[in-house]
Amino acid sequence: MNYTLHQLQIFLKVTQLKSITKAAEELHLTQPAVSIQLRNFQDQFEIPLTEVIGRQLYVTDFGTEIANAAEKILAEVYAINYKTLAYKGQLAGRLKLSVVSTGKYIMPYFLSGFLKQHPGIELVLDVTNRAKVIESLENNEVDFSLVSVLPDQLQVERTELMPNKLYLVGYKEHGLDKESYDHNIFEGLPLIYREPGSGTRHTMEKFINKYHLPVRKKMELTSNEAVKQAVIAGLGFSIMPLIGIKNELINGELRIIQVNGFPITSTWNLIWLKNKEFSPLADAYLNYLDRYKNQIISDKFRWFSDWDK
Template identity: 55%
Template sequence: MNYTLHQLKVFIEIVEKKSITKAAEALYLSQPAVSIQLKNFQDQFPIPLTEVVGKRLYVTDFGLEIAATARRILVEVDRINHKTHAFQGKLAGKLKLSVVSTGKYVMPYFLSGFLNENSAIDFSMDVTNKQQVVNHLENNDIDFALVSVLPKQMDLQHIPLLRNSLYLVGGTERVEQRKGKKALIFTQGPMLFREKGSATRNAMETFIDKRNLKSSKKIELTSNEALKQAVIAGIGYSIMPLIGIKNALLNKEMTVIPYPGLPIETEWNIVWRKDKKLTPIASAFIDYIKEHKAEIIEQHFSWVDDF
């Protein structure tokens, strides 16, 4: 046996994705490169690890056993690396975050300095909707989450970061051509919504329902970026967080429409379970946020106060 750690990582990705193409995408490798690694790995075993039936890739029972062992090997390799860094006086280990989708415009700025100072940290951030973030917190899958509305059903610690303002917006060309009362924007639509489970959608629906402004034309999009592009293209109007549309506003692709009761104001918060025992890395991250929060906001988010 002469397999490499890289081959183990590639094989695990193939097992999890059940596709060479998807594994290649996840690993940022070409499909031929992944196929070669799989072949070289397979050549070291007399029993098939995978099989192709009807153009679909299946992992054999033996392949599943090898994958389980490979995962344990890689965990031990991680521990060796972390222990090495720890003896060198460096923070080492894993830091896991779950972030609501619009939070991707916020969280990187509060992470970059910390990660650059502690290069031995293995970091992962899942960008998803609020419901999935709550699930990650409930299942204790993560160290921290970034949300704009605190989940009420959980006992959490939190650090407020900056305000989150949601405005009524439309594509500039469509707004300039619009006629009639502003209420018609909602009732005649089309109104563009995020998917169910999104905090932005919940805030938007609450605002509309309280004012009885329900539209007969509703379009749903499953990411903030897709929603932004649809608004810019003139497909319809939406209520969107300011943090994600800065460049579109500056480029005059999108226009804020003043409307009574808007903007909706919430606040971005780093949250974690009160009963969670924080790792040294997690504790160091909280200390970093507390110490550097003001300068990060001043450097990267002072423009928010201009609206």
């Protein structure tokens, strides 16, 4: 056996994503480079690690065992690197967060200063829908999660970051030019929804059910960006977070339709499992937020708080 740490890293990423192309993208390598390293790694075993059926890559049972071992080996290597930095007096380690998809518009601003202060930190940031975010938190796979809708059946603690405001949004030529509308406007609007499990959809449906709005569902899309492009194209209307449509509002691609009771307001919360034992790194990050979050909001999100003024 003469495999390298680089080959272990590539093999593990391929098994996690079930795709050479996606693994190459995440590792910032070319697809041929990943394929070559994967083949060289396979050549050291007599038993297949993966197999391709049609165009789908599958991991064999033996390959799964090797992937589990590779993950443990790489974790030990990371630990050695972090211990070296810690011995030198530097804060180091992996900070793992899961973030709902619209949270990607705010979370980087609450991380960048901390990471600049501590260059020995490795950030693992998973951006996905609310259901998967809560699942990763429940399984204790992350230190923190960012949500705008708190989980119902999971005991968590939290720190509030900033408000989240949702508006009814249409394309630029929608022709709805009154200063304000009542809820009857929804009778004639084809609404575009996010997928089940989305925090935006949860908030939207909660509002619709509360006021018994006569909505007409037009379509369902799996990301905030997809909904945004569909609305811009004139395929329908949607209730969207202000945080994710700033540029489109400024350049006129999207327009807010003023409706009584809007905006729908919730709060972005950074949450963690109750009674979780923090690593020194996670504890330091919470202290950083307590000290700097108000300044970050003032510096980076003044436009957000001033939008309705």
